[in-house]
Amino acid sequence: MSTKSDGHKPRKDKSRGESSGEFFSVGPPLHAVRAGYVRRRADDLLFDAILAGRYAHVIAPCRSGKSSLVAAMAARLEAKGFNVAILDLGQIGERDAGTDAGRWYYSVAYRILRQLRIRFDLQSWWQEKSVLGNCQRLLEFYNEIVLRFVKERMVIFVDEVQCIGENSIGTELLASIRSAHNGRATEPEFARLNFVLLGECDPVSLIDEPGLSPFSVTQSIPLDDFSRDELTIFATELNLPAEQARQALDRIHYWTNGQPYLTQKIARAISREQFDDEIDEHVDGLVRQQFMGRAALQTEPHLSHIHREVMRNPKQSEALLNLYGRLRKGVPVDTDLGSPLQRRLVAIGLLSVNGEGDLQVRNRIYESVFTARWANENLPTRLRAPLTALAAIFLVVAIPFIYTQWLPLVYVGTLTSGTAELQSAETAWRNLRSFPGHAGTADNLYRNFLQSRAAQADDAGVVEALSALAAELPRPGKLPDELRAAFWDKQVRVATRSEQRDQALIAALESLVLSTPQRRYRAAMLLGDDYPLLIASLPATEAAGAIFDPGNKLLTTTQGSKVRQWSLTPQYLQPSGEWTITALEVSPLVRRVFVDRDGTVNRVSLSLNISHSRLSDLRIKIIAPSGRVVEIETGIDRASSSDDIRIPASQLRELVGEPMAGTWSLSVRDEEIGVAGHLVGWNLTLNSQGLVEDFQRGLHIPDPAERDTDNIWIGPEGRYAVARALQSDSARIWDLAFAKPIRAVAVSQNEKIVGLDNGARHLVTATAETVNVWATATGDRIQAMKVGAASLTSRLTGDGLHLFAETRGDTDTRLELWSLETGDVQGRLGIAGTPALVALDSSGAHIAVADFDRAVRVWDFQSGEMLAQIDLPLQPSAISLDAGGNVLGVIYGDSGASLWRVTRPGLPMLDERGKGRWRLAFSLSGSSVAVGRPRSGYQVYRTENGQQVGPLLGSGGSGAARHLLAFSSDERVLLTGGPDGAARFWRVPGDVVPVAAAQSDSGHAVWTAASDAVIAATPDSGNLVFGDGGGHVHVLPADVSAETLAVAAEEVSFVGHDAAVRLLRISADGRFAASAGADDTVRVWNLADGRPLPFMTDMPGGAVTALEFSPDASMLAAVNATRVVLLDTGSGNTLVEFPLGEAHAGVAFADDDNLYLGGNSGTLNVVSRNASGAWILQQRWQGSFAIKWLRASPRGRHLVLVDENNVAQQFDLEEGRIGALSVSLPENVEDVAFNPVGSRVYFRTARWVHRTSSSTNGLIWLDAIIGPRPAHGGSIIVSSATSAGNEIQLPVNRAGTVTLAKLRFDSSEKPALFGNRDELIEEWRDKLGMAMEARWGTAATATSGGSPGSVSRP
Secondary structure, three states: OOOOOOOOOEOOOOOOOOOOOOOOOOOOOOOOOOOOOOOOHHHHHHHHHHHOOOOEEEEOOOOOOHHHHHHHHHHHHHHOOOEEEEEEHHHOOHHHHOOOHHHHHHHHHHHHHHHOOOOOOHHHHHHHOOOOOHHHHHHHHHHHHHHHHOOOOEEEEEEOOHHHHHHOOOHHHHHHHHHHHHHHHOOHHHHHEEEEEEEOOOHHHHOOOHHHOHHHOOEEOOOOOOOOHHHHHHHHHOOOOHHHHHHHHHHHHHHHOOOHHHHHHHHHHHHHOOOEOOHHHHHHHHHHHHHOOOOHHHHOHHHHHHHHHHHOOHHHHHHHHHHHHHHHOOOOOOOOOOOHHHHHHHHHOOEEEOOOOOEEEOOHHHHHHOOHHHHHHOOOOOOHHHHHHHHHOHHHHHHHHHHHHHOOHHHHHHHOOOOOOHHHHHHHHHHHHOOOOOHHHHHHHHHHHHHHHHHHOOOHHHHHHHHHHHOOOOOOOOHHHHHHHHHHHHHHHHHHHOOOHHHHHHHHHHHHHHOOHHHHHHHHHHHOOOHHHEEEEEOOOOOOEEEEEOOOOEEEEEEOOEEEEEEEOOOOEEEEEEEEOEEEEOOOEEEEEEEOOOOEOOOEEEEEEEEEOOHHHEEEEEEOOOOOEEEEOOOOOOEOOOOOEEEOHHHHHHHOOOEOOEEEEEEEEEOOOOOOEEEEEEEEEEOOEEEEEEEEEEEEEOOOEEEEOOOEEEOOOOOEEEEEOOOOOEEEEEEOOOOEEEEEEEOOOOOEEEEEOOOOOEEEEEOOOOEEEEEOOOOOEEEEEOOOOOHHHOEEOOOOOEEEEEEEOOOEEEEEEEEOOOOOEEEEEEEEOOOOEEEEOOOOOEEEEEOOOOEEEEEEOOOOOEEEEEEOOOOOOEEEEOOOOOEEEEEOOOOEEEEEEOOEOOOOOEEEEOOOOOEEEEOOOOOEEEEEEOOOEEEEEEOOOOOEEEEEEOOOOOOOOOOOEEEOOOOOEEEEEOHHHOEEEEEOOOOEEOOOOEEOOOOOEEEOOOOOOEEEEOOOOOEEEEEOOOOOEEEEEOOOOHHHHHHHHHOOOOOOOOOOEEEEEEOOOOOEEEEEEOOOEEEEEEOOOOEEOOOOEEOOOOOOOEEEEOOOOOEEEEEOOOEEEEEEOOOOOEEEEEEOOOOEEEEEEEEOOEEEEEEOOOEEEEEEEOOOOOEEEEEEEEOOOOEEEEEEOOOOOEEEEEEOOOEEEEEEOOOOEEOOEOEEOOOOOOEEEEOOOOOEEEEEOOOEEEEEEEEOOEEEEEEEEEOOOEOOOOOOEOOHHHOOOOEEEEEEEEOOEEEEEEEEOOOOOOOOOOOOHHHHHHHHHHHOOHHHHHHHOOOOOOOOOOOOOOOOOO
């Protein structure tokens, strides 16, 4: 390992987190809306002074936080209704003034006008007032324009007032401010106008006459350096363990004494580096590296500024250096702030006055840089003799000095520029290294340049180029890899924030270019438990449809007539190519003869003369004048022009009795391509009249034409398709597994395709009243079932042997099951009214019918016996039966899904809730079922007993995922719609997660892995609270076993609710639990003994949607759709009740006297207890979108609101405003929690947990991790032991019971990912379909241009 020249070494601590140091801001002003802003005493002093109407001034050195203070104050004042203008005198230079001071003052007035957004012709007014002096003209400007157009209170911040002393023309601005203050005595309107002056100066030196100086009437606001306690905010951002972070901050404060710029710069460096030496040693090394050395006064901005300020005025610099030199040499210097020299050194920031009133150097870094030697070296020399000597040796000394010290400055400027091109920087670095003694400086500047440019890069190619340049340094060390790794770390953050799991995973693997334990833990976290089961992915395409053939594991997509297919092998997804599906456009040869004889046909015969080598391709019809059609079978395979084909009379029997008069037609259709033929003649004899046509050369029978078509019907099994051309009576059947046509069947274009049976032996079509069954081998119609009006809506059963028809009447509905083989009705069921939904098992033996009253009835279709009635908790949007009709699957729109055994209709086998696009699919045998939604993933269960099979598959998918969810025929593969429309193939594990046998003989269950029991954990993580389907609540240890759950089921001896528990809430002190039942009642339980308190509260008006304890647990708030009720926890008495005009999803106590409610209209209401003890309901704030979540910080200072767009905001209860910073979550928020000290806020979506920082100006997103799916009702737990915010807990289903899973943001529960980086990237790019994207040109899910999915490899 190489050692840096400053003596500190890269660190290898395995607990070390990864960071880009973005929390810290070094260089530009740190505004209050940025992370890292420290609220100091000056914030409150200045705010209070302005509210009291007092003028104020803040005089502090450069980079002390004045601009940040202005930004913070402006935000607070605007929230209070103030108008704010910020006038930066540094932006009004000599160019604006020229030789006319009037132009400078005009610029001042113009900028104030623009800041206050006043529209006024200032130029004309200014010219009209030209007879006035500048001070009087500004005073008139305040009075006639500013106070006239702005009716609210206003504050004008005048920053950089030291510029007045530099240009010597701005003193009348200060005089006008003093005059405005004096004007309050005679003009009350001036009381609405406040000024705050800020700068780095000696106020006394700015204006000579005390009577004109505003500083004699303004309140001085001291802007102190950071105290050691104020640095605590940085502890969690250093990415060090708590004790090491404390030690690092102690050492930082030792060096900087809290100077903001120096403190932030050192802290940022610590957060970015890794090291293995002692903390103090490492901090000392960083200080030496960044602030010490002869080049520091040129390259370090802050130190060079102090140097320039001391040397700025040649008349004063010598005296300043002499004074400072005496102080550094230990010569006693009495403190006299009446001395302009002492005031100047204090204003610059080089000196400060300590608690005992003595002058001292402000901090140890200044002591180390600005030494007595520095003061001596910068003193001017006044002796003539040395000057003469210098002149004599100019050629010897001066020229080398210019060569080594002055000429290199241009290259230093390039390397410190933020806009230099890479090639220019490289050239500057090489040239600077060529100067004697500048190699080290050149290398350090170039290193800093490359690091800075890499931190700004958003393209992998740019970073790769920077890494190549870094490798050319003489001792590059790990810098090239550090640049790459830091870039990919940033891409992981971007992808993680938007929950783009695939992109985050690839970026995490790319970051292993510089492998660390943390990076490998992060990659393992992103892989989770499910991705190791991923076989292959198909990226999103522009296909209009996609269907899966489970038998052949073949995925087919169509776009118009274009077909793409992919077949799954045991290891990967094999593209089968792209081809075009065609239909046949058939034009029959029709010959017509006219008969003018009356009578009916008694005898009929037909002979044909056809030359064709494959007669089975032909469809021949005789069409009578009445329209009757008779299909003709020749009975032979081939014929020549010399052969007469005599048709048996039995085929013509249907024509007997037809009227003779009219047009008789012969239709000959060739329905297969490849063989040509001719009609040579035909002879139709009716009674004794012969109708004969002979053609010497024969008439060509038109060949069918292949046409591309998008009129394609694909069967639900994905194996066969039917293609039809426009204006054609041909239905062409395709076998998709072999990509070839099987047969064409002559079917009227007006008939609808109903389906194909298994094996495509029969094609089923429908007209308005009839369902026809065609034998695909012969093209003959073998059944014509008079189904009636339900024909066009009929469908085949899963086994393809039956037809289901639903005939709806005015008052009832008739359901019928027809046999395709016999054409008979095998089952008929009549029900009253119109069903909402209907589902059949694969054979049609059982039928499930859902009404609009949330009831589903399951019947034996053939016998008509009702097997079960299942009363659902919600109205279903879709229902389905497994293959045997034993299990009912239910989808509740975007609210959840459930499974029910038909033999046990009273209790669901599975009940899942949550917002999302729920889907459910049974395996072909019905032994397994997959349930879930794209974002949270899909869980496989055994339908026999509800046991889980393997982990949740495919979490992190997009809300726009395809509607794909299907098992393969062997049930070893599950196909899902994945992220951004991708198709995912998963290996279904054979292991079954055992289910806790927590069920008594009576059927009462505390919990099963597939049940709807509600679970909560106590704040100390010691106990789990179960609310079961029987209405009871159980308190059990957090390490509860399956056996304990079973015993608990048998020990219930008290009355809970009369229906299932739907909601649980635990008090903050862990003493009580509140439960809401499906019977619309509320109970409170003593967690010490697990028994309910002796009262039960009815909540008529709808289901209880929210429960919330007050902080001291003395009160309980219960909310439903119509009202909020506040209960006394001990007695159950109602303290107050308010009707609500709308639904309120968000409920939170800020303290024991204020309950906040978030409504669907975006209204934030508060139920408050006034001084007399009465409760009142009032509106506190109005938002634009429905509020879905509310949480109060532990100290009751803030509320976190999440609206319907998943935007999280922080509401300051003291100031009554929304913070400037908000966090937009990518998916629906399902839980919100604070850590005990209120510094972190966690947001759980379907499978991710996002961690944010709570600051004075809102929420700042920090990071996110994938977590396990919580048990039903489970909430985030953050105990006091993890107050640093790196660890949370979730109740989860694991190993057949419930346990508290620990989730850490700085490591993973899983072992770190091992393997070769390049091999891992190749493997996962293939599995995630990214390699296929490149080969097939499918729609990319990401680009390399800095987007969240920037995962292209260099």
